[in-house]
Amino acid sequence: MLESLLVPTGIVALAEIGDKTQLLALILAARFRKPWPIIAGIVAATLANHAAAGAVGAWISSYLTDSILHWILAASFTATALWTLVPDKMDDDEATTKRAFGPFLTTLIAFFIAEIGDKTQVATIMLAAQYPDLLLVIIGTTLGMLIANVPVVLAGNFAADRLPLTLIRRVAAAAFFVLAIIAVYQAIKVSSGA
Incomplete structure (x- = not known):
């Protein structure tokens, strides 16, 4: 469960x-210089986005046999691992939400939109399909989002400029590859009836 x-x-x-x-x-x-409303916006947007993604993952898993689900998960984790190795760039339209909304609402809208189709949303769908406790998966993916983003909000350029992003992307990709290997093992195990 943990x-x-x-x-x-x-x-x-x-x-x-x-x-x-x-x-x-x-x-x-950098734009608002108000970290707590930004962090609250990240929490709200991530919970809403990942709850929807988790529900999709749980729904999909209820319609597939264990074997098929594990093969799909293995392929998805492999694709996400490869996707993780590609550095992201900010799209101009995601950074230009009107300032009139203030830091909380701007963050809520921008983060929710930015997460649609993002690798962490796809990962949430896959993790919800794989793990039995949907609520814990949603809380876990939200905590992961906060672990990565809160230091950036609090420290600004200092944290982002000093992190070894290539190494971190490789470690994340390796973690997705490990999950893919586990899913393949589980698919083979289920298929063979062991």
Whole structure:
């Protein structure tokens, strides 16, 4: 049960380093210079986005046999591992939400939109399909998002400029590859009836 919390937390925290939403956090921190409303916006947006993604993952897993689910998870984790190796760049339209909304609402809207189709949202879908406790998966992926983004909001450029992003992306990719290997092992095990 604790695995449903800890694995998603670690995976998303690693995958989020250098991600476009981390760049967005940096831009919002520089623009508004009010860290707590920005952090609250990140929490609200991530919970809403990852709850929807987790629900999709849980729904998908209820319609697939264990064997098929594990093969899909293995392919998805492999694709996400490869995707993690590619550095993200901030899209101009995601950073230009009107300032009139203030730091909380701007962050909420921008983060929610930026997370749609992002690798951490895809990871949340896969993790929710794999782990039995949906609530813990959502809490874990949200904690992972906060572990990666709160220091950027609080420390601004200092933290982002000093992190070895290439190494962190490689560690995150390796973690996704390990999950893919575990899913392949589980698929083979289920298929063979062991």
